[in-house]
Amino acid sequence: MRWGAFLRKIFAEHVWLLSGAGLLGCAGAIALSGNSAIAQNSIIPDTTLGSETSSVVSLDESFGIPIDVINGGAIRGVNLFHSFQEFNVAALRGVYFLNPDNAIQNILARVTGNNRSEILGTLGILNAPGITSRANVFLMNPNGIIFGPNAQLDISGSFVATTANAIAFPDGAEFSVNSGAAPQNQLLRVNPSAFLFNQVAAQGSNSIENKGILAVPNGRSLLLVGGRVAPTATSTGQILVDGGKLNVFGGRIEIGGLTAPGMVGLTVDGNSLRLSYPAGVARADISFVKGAFVNVAGAGGGDIAINANNLNILEYSILSSGLNLNQGSPGSRAGDILINATGVVTIADDSTVNNTGLRNSIGDAGDIKIVARSLNMTNGAQIQSSIFGGQGNAGNISIQVEGSVSLSGIGADTNPSGRRNPSAIISNVVSANLPIQAPPFFGIPISGNSGSIDIQGRWLSLADGSSISTTSLLGGKSGDIRVEAFDSISMTAAAGISATTFSDENAENVSIVTKSLNLNENAIIATNTFGRGNAANITIDTQQLLVRNGGAVSATSSRIGSSDNVGRGGNIIVNASDSIEVDGVGNITGFFTETSTRNRAGDLTLNTRTLTLRNGGVISSGASRRGSLGGNGGNLTVNASELVEVNGSGSNSTELRTEAYGIGNAGDLIINTRRLQVIGNGVVSTSTYGQGNAGNIFVHNSDIVEIDSGVISSAIQPGAVGNAGDIEVNTKNLFLTNGALIDTRTFSRGNAGTIKINASNTVSLDRNAGVVSALELEAEGKAGDIELSTRNLSLTNGASIDIRTLGKGNAGTVNINVRDTLYANNGNIRTDSRQSSGGAIAINAKDMRLFGDSDISTFVFSGAGGGGNITLTADSIIAFNDSDILAFASDGRGGDITFQTPAFFGDRYEPASPGTNPFNLDGNNRVDINASGRLADGSITLPDVSFLQNSLTELPQTPIDTxxxxxxxxxxxxxxxxxxxxxxxxxxxxxxxxxxxxxxxxxxxxxxxxxxxxxxxxxxxxxxxxxxxxxxxxxxxxxxxxxxxx
Structure with a gap:
C-alpha cells in the first residue's frame, strides 16, 4: 500500500488529529513527535513565518509507521507557504504536506539554511478529509536537492524542485530564502510567475540530482530547475539524473537552470507548468547517465523540455515521448521533445531520444527539436520519431546547431537490447553513427507518414554506419530530409542519408546544402521506393563534392518479391559551383538512378564547373541489372562550364553511362562543357541489354574534346534487341589518340546509331583511334551512318573512320565535309560489309592529302550486294605512298568512284586492270584506284589532268649546264x-x-x-x-x- 493511501486510512480512523486536541491544538504532542521526526528525517522548520511557522508531526511513535506530516504554514489565497532550516527525507520514510483547504493550489516550501536537501524516501501531499484539490508542490533550496535511489513522489498535482533563491509573483512579490518576514498577504495570493537566481551558492557539485523514480499523475508537470552549485565560481553546477526515472504520462517534464544571475519565467495553468529562459544568461549543465529514463508517453500530449548549457545523455539513458501501447484515439497527438542547449549536446552509449507511437496506438507522434552549439552522437545513440505498428504519422525532427553535428561509433554488445546499433557523435570535426530516423514499423498493418528531418549546422560528420533516414510503409509517405551545413558535410564508413517508401504515396525529397560534401568508404545518400509511390528526389547544393572509395548518391525504384507495380525512381540534381570529383579507388563509386521495375528510373543532372571521374568511378542512370522488368532508364545530363574528365587510368573502367535491361530503353546522355576529356579506360556510353533501345549521346558547347585511349559509345549488347543510340559531338576541336573510339555498335539484333561530328576547327585522329559504326559478328541490323564536318581533318598512324557490318546487314554511309584540308598519313576511311551492300563514302574537302598507305575504300566481302560508291570532291587531291581508293564487291558489282576535282595526282598511279583483286593492290608502293566486282566493275570517273602530266616530263641526268x-x-x-x-x-x-x-x-x-x-x-x-x-x-x-x- 502506498504511503498516501495508508495515511488516508489512518486519518479516517483518527480524526482527532485534525481536531483542537490533535495536530492543530497539541503543541506539546507536536513538539515531542517533531523532535523524534527531526532525528529521523531532519526536517527543521525556521521561524521566519512567525505565528504561521510550519510544524512536523511524526506518526511513527504513535502508530508504528515512519511517517512525518507537515502542518501549519502561511496560507495566502491559493498558496500555502512553508519555511525550513533543514529539509531532508530519510530512506524508507515518508514526508507529507497536509493540505487543509480546497482553495490551495500550490504548496511552496523553502529552505533557508546552508545545507542541501536529501530526499531519500517519499515526498507527498495528504489531503485532509473532504479536501479534493490537487495542489502543486514547490521545493526550493539554493544549496541543492538530491533524490536518492528510493526517492519517490506521492502527490496529485505537479512537482517543482528548484535551487533558485526566490519564487516571484506578479506585481513584484517574492518568496525568498533570504526573507526574514512573513510573506505579504495580497501579493502572494496568485500563482507564482518566476524563479529568481539572484545569488549563486557555492556548495556541493550537483544542484539537483536524481537517482530515484519521480512521477506525478498523468497530465501533470514535473520540473527540475537548477542553478550553479559548485565549489568555485568558475565552474558550472549541473542537474544530474543518475540512473533515476522521471515519469509523467501525457504530462510535461521540464529540466533546466541558470548558473548566473537571472530569472526563469513560470506559467501556471492549473496543474500545467511551463518555463521560459532568458537569453544571454549562462545555463546549468544537465546529465542523464546509467540508464536514466525520462518518460512522458501516454494517450496523447506529453512534452519534454530541456534547457541547458551542456547536455549529456549517456549509458543507455532515454528521453521518451509518444503514444503508449493500445492508447490514443483519432486526432490524438503525442507531445514534443524540445532540447535547447547553449553548449554541446552529447548522446552516446546506446542512449535514445525518441518520440514514438507504439503498437496499436492511434494518433501522431510528436516532434523532436534540438537547438545547440553542437551535437555529438556516438556508440549507438539514436534520435527517433516513429510509429511502431500504430496508426498515425511520425513526428518531425529538427536539429539546429551553430557548430557541428557528428555521428559515429557502433553500440556495445552489452546493450540491454542485445543489438549493436550504429551511433552518432556531433562536434566540430568528430564523427558519429546515429540513426536519426522517422520510420513506421515493419510487419504490422499501419498507416501514416514518416516525419521530416531538418538538420542545420556548420559541420556535419557521419561515420561507422550512422544514418539519417525517413521510412514509410503502406499508406504513408516518407518525409523530407533537409540537411544544411554551412561549411562541410563528411560521410564515411558506410554512413547514410536515406528516404524510403513502401507505400502508395510519393516520398518527399532529400535536400543537402553545404560548401563541401565528402562521401567516402561506402557512405551513401539514397532514396528508394518499394511501393506504388515515387521515390524521393535528391538535391545537393554545394561548392565542392567528393565521392570516393565506394561512396554513392543513389535514387532507385525496386521491387520486393513478385510485385511489379512500383513507383518511379527519384531524380538526382547536383549543383556544385566549383567541382564534382568521383574517385573509385577500387570500389563501385558514384551517382546512380536506376529501376528494377516497369516504371522508369529518375533523371540525373550534374551542374558544376569541373567534373572529374577516375579509378573506376561511375555516373549512371538506367534499369537495374537485378531482375529488371523493363522500366526505362533516366536521362543523364552533365553541365560543366569548364571541364568534364573521365579518367579510367588503371585496371578499372571509369564510366559516364545510361543503360537499360528488360524491355526498357536507356536514357539519353547529354554533356555540355567547354572541355571533355575521356582518358585511359574512360567510357562515355549508352547501352541496352534487353529489349529496348540505347540512348543517344550529345556533346555540346565545347571548345575541345580529347579522347585518349577512351571510348564514347552507344551499343546493343549481346542478347539484346533494339537500336543503338545516335552520337552527336559539337565542338571546336576533336582529338582522338591511342586507340580512342567514338562508336555505335550492335552485337545482337538492331541497328547501330548515327555518328554526327561537327567541329568548327579541327578533327584529329591519331595512333589507331577511330570513329566507328559497326554491326558485329552474328548481329542482324544495319550499321549506322557517320557524318563529319570540320575545317581540318587529320588521320594518322593507323587512325580510321570506319563503318562495318560483320553480321547480316548493310553498312551505313560516310559523309565528310572538310572546309580546308583533309590530311591522312597511314589513316583510313572505309566501309566494310561481310554479306550485304557496302556503304557509300562521300568526302568534300578543299584539299585532300593522302600519305603513308592511307586508303579510302568500300568493301563487300560476300553476297550479291554492290560495293559502296566513293565520291571525292575537292580543289585538289594528292595521294602518295601506296594510298589507294577502292570500291570492291566480291560477289556483286563494284562501287562507283567519282573524282570531282580539277587536279588529281597519284604517286606512280596506274589504272588497275578489270577484275584485279584489290587485296593485291595494297603494299605495292603505288597509288591504286579500283572498282572491281564479280558481277561488274564499278565506274571510275577521274579528272583530265593531261596538262599536268605534260608539264611533268622526266628530267635529263644533267638538266642544266651551269x-x-x-x-x-x-x-x-x-x-x-x-x-x-x-x-x-x-x-x-x-x-x-x-x-x-x-x-x-x-x-x-x-x-x-x-x-x-x-x-x-x-x-x-x-x-x-x-x-x-x-x-x-x-x-x-x-x-x-x-x-x-x-
Whole structure:
C-alpha cells in the first residue's frame, strides 16, 4: 500500500488529529513527535513565518509507521507557504504536506539554511478529509536537492524542485530564502510567475540530482530547475539524473537552470507548468547517465523540455515521448521533445531520444527539436520519431546547431537490447553513427507518414554506419530530409542519408546544402521506393563534392518479391559551383538512378564547373541489372562550364553511362562543357541489354574534346534487341589518340546509331583511334551512318573512320565535309560489309592529302550486294605512298568512284586492270584506284589532268649546264638605237622549264657578241672576282649571266 493511501486510512480512523486536541491544538504532542521526526528525517522548520511557522508531526511513535506530516504554514489565497532550516527525507520514510483547504493550489516550501536537501524516501501531499484539490508542490533550496535511489513522489498535482533563491509573483512579490518576514498577504495570493537566481551558492557539485523514480499523475508537470552549485565560481553546477526515472504520462517534464544571475519565467495553468529562459544568461549543465529514463508517453500530449548549457545523455539513458501501447484515439497527438542547449549536446552509449507511437496506438507522434552549439552522437545513440505498428504519422525532427553535428561509433554488445546499433557523435570535426530516423514499423498493418528531418549546422560528420533516414510503409509517405551545413558535410564508413517508401504515396525529397560534401568508404545518400509511390528526389547544393572509395548518391525504384507495380525512381540534381570529383579507388563509386521495375528510373543532372571521374568511378542512370522488368532508364545530363574528365587510368573502367535491361530503353546522355576529356579506360556510353533501345549521346558547347585511349559509345549488347543510340559531338576541336573510339555498335539484333561530328576547327585522329559504326559478328541490323564536318581533318598512324557490318546487314554511309584540308598519313576511311551492300563514302574537302598507305575504300566481302560508291570532291587531291581508293564487291558489282576535282595526282598511279583483286593492290608502293566486282566493275570517273602530266616530263641526268650560263667577259651594249626589252616576273625563282636559267626581275638590254677570237684566260687564284649583275639575252636568244662593261 502506498504511503498516501495508508495515511488516508489512518486519518479516517483518527480524526482527532485534525481536531483542537490533535495536530492543530497539541503543541506539546507536536513538539515531542517533531523532535523524534527531526532525528529521523531532519526536517527543521525556521521561524521566519512567525505565528504561521510550519510544524512536523511524526506518526511513527504513535502508530508504528515512519511517517512525518507537515502542518501549519502561511496560507495566502491559493498558496500555502512553508519555511525550513533543514529539509531532508530519510530512506524508507515518508514526508507529507497536509493540505487543509480546497482553495490551495500550490504548496511552496523553502529552505533557508546552508545545507542541501536529501530526499531519500517519499515526498507527498495528504489531503485532509473532504479536501479534493490537487495542489502543486514547490521545493526550493539554493544549496541543492538530491533524490536518492528510493526517492519517490506521492502527490496529485505537479512537482517543482528548484535551487533558485526566490519564487516571484506578479506585481513584484517574492518568496525568498533570504526573507526574514512573513510573506505579504495580497501579493502572494496568485500563482507564482518566476524563479529568481539572484545569488549563486557555492556548495556541493550537483544542484539537483536524481537517482530515484519521480512521477506525478498523468497530465501533470514535473520540473527540475537548477542553478550553479559548485565549489568555485568558475565552474558550472549541473542537474544530474543518475540512473533515476522521471515519469509523467501525457504530462510535461521540464529540466533546466541558470548558473548566473537571472530569472526563469513560470506559467501556471492549473496543474500545467511551463518555463521560459532568458537569453544571454549562462545555463546549468544537465546529465542523464546509467540508464536514466525520462518518460512522458501516454494517450496523447506529453512534452519534454530541456534547457541547458551542456547536455549529456549517456549509458543507455532515454528521453521518451509518444503514444503508449493500445492508447490514443483519432486526432490524438503525442507531445514534443524540445532540447535547447547553449553548449554541446552529447548522446552516446546506446542512449535514445525518441518520440514514438507504439503498437496499436492511434494518433501522431510528436516532434523532436534540438537547438545547440553542437551535437555529438556516438556508440549507438539514436534520435527517433516513429510509429511502431500504430496508426498515425511520425513526428518531425529538427536539429539546429551553430557548430557541428557528428555521428559515429557502433553500440556495445552489452546493450540491454542485445543489438549493436550504429551511433552518432556531433562536434566540430568528430564523427558519429546515429540513426536519426522517422520510420513506421515493419510487419504490422499501419498507416501514416514518416516525419521530416531538418538538420542545420556548420559541420556535419557521419561515420561507422550512422544514418539519417525517413521510412514509410503502406499508406504513408516518407518525409523530407533537409540537411544544411554551412561549411562541410563528411560521410564515411558506410554512413547514410536515406528516404524510403513502401507505400502508395510519393516520398518527399532529400535536400543537402553545404560548401563541401565528402562521401567516402561506402557512405551513401539514397532514396528508394518499394511501393506504388515515387521515390524521393535528391538535391545537393554545394561548392565542392567528393565521392570516393565506394561512396554513392543513389535514387532507385525496386521491387520486393513478385510485385511489379512500383513507383518511379527519384531524380538526382547536383549543383556544385566549383567541382564534382568521383574517385573509385577500387570500389563501385558514384551517382546512380536506376529501376528494377516497369516504371522508369529518375533523371540525373550534374551542374558544376569541373567534373572529374577516375579509378573506376561511375555516373549512371538506367534499369537495374537485378531482375529488371523493363522500366526505362533516366536521362543523364552533365553541365560543366569548364571541364568534364573521365579518367579510367588503371585496371578499372571509369564510366559516364545510361543503360537499360528488360524491355526498357536507356536514357539519353547529354554533356555540355567547354572541355571533355575521356582518358585511359574512360567510357562515355549508352547501352541496352534487353529489349529496348540505347540512348543517344550529345556533346555540346565545347571548345575541345580529347579522347585518349577512351571510348564514347552507344551499343546493343549481346542478347539484346533494339537500336543503338545516335552520337552527336559539337565542338571546336576533336582529338582522338591511342586507340580512342567514338562508336555505335550492335552485337545482337538492331541497328547501330548515327555518328554526327561537327567541329568548327579541327578533327584529329591519331595512333589507331577511330570513329566507328559497326554491326558485329552474328548481329542482324544495319550499321549506322557517320557524318563529319570540320575545317581540318587529320588521320594518322593507323587512325580510321570506319563503318562495318560483320553480321547480316548493310553498312551505313560516310559523309565528310572538310572546309580546308583533309590530311591522312597511314589513316583510313572505309566501309566494310561481310554479306550485304557496302556503304557509300562521300568526302568534300578543299584539299585532300593522302600519305603513308592511307586508303579510302568500300568493301563487300560476300553476297550479291554492290560495293559502296566513293565520291571525292575537292580543289585538289594528292595521294602518295601506296594510298589507294577502292570500291570492291566480291560477289556483286563494284562501287562507283567519282573524282570531282580539277587536279588529281597519284604517286606512280596506274589504272588497275578489270577484275584485279584489290587485296593485291595494297603494299605495292603505288597509288591504286579500283572498282572491281564479280558481277561488274564499278565506274571510275577521274579528272583530265593531261596538262599536268605534260608539264611533268622526266628530267635529263644533267638538266642544266651551269658553265654555259656564265659569260667570261662583260656585256657591251650596241651604240645603235635601243632595242625592245623582254621582262619576266612572278617566276618565284623557278625557270620556265628544265634547262632554262632563272630570270632576273630586272630588264635586259642590247648586248654585243663576244668576239670568238678574243683571247681569254682562265681565272687564277688572286684574280679579282667579278660577280654577274643580271641575266642577258644574246642575239641568238641564249640567256647568260654577266655584267655590263664599264
Amino acid at each position: 658553265n654555259a650560263l656564265i659569260a667570261n667577259s662583260c656585256i657591251a651594249r650596241n651604240s645603235g638605237k635601243q632595242e625592245n626589252t623582254f621582262t619576266i616576273t612572278g617566276s618565284g625563282g623557278l625557270p620556265n622549264r628544265p634547262g632554262d636559267a632563272s630570270i632576273s626581275s630586272y630588264s635586259t638590254g642590247d648586248v654585243r657578241d663576244v668576239q670568238g677570237d678574243s683571247a681569254s684566260r682562265s681565272w687564277h687564284k688572286g684574280d679579282p672576282i667579278v660577280e654577274p649583275s643580271g641575266v642577258y639575252r644574246l642575239p641568238s636568244g641564249k640567256l647568260i649571266l654577266s655584267r655590263e662593261c664599264s
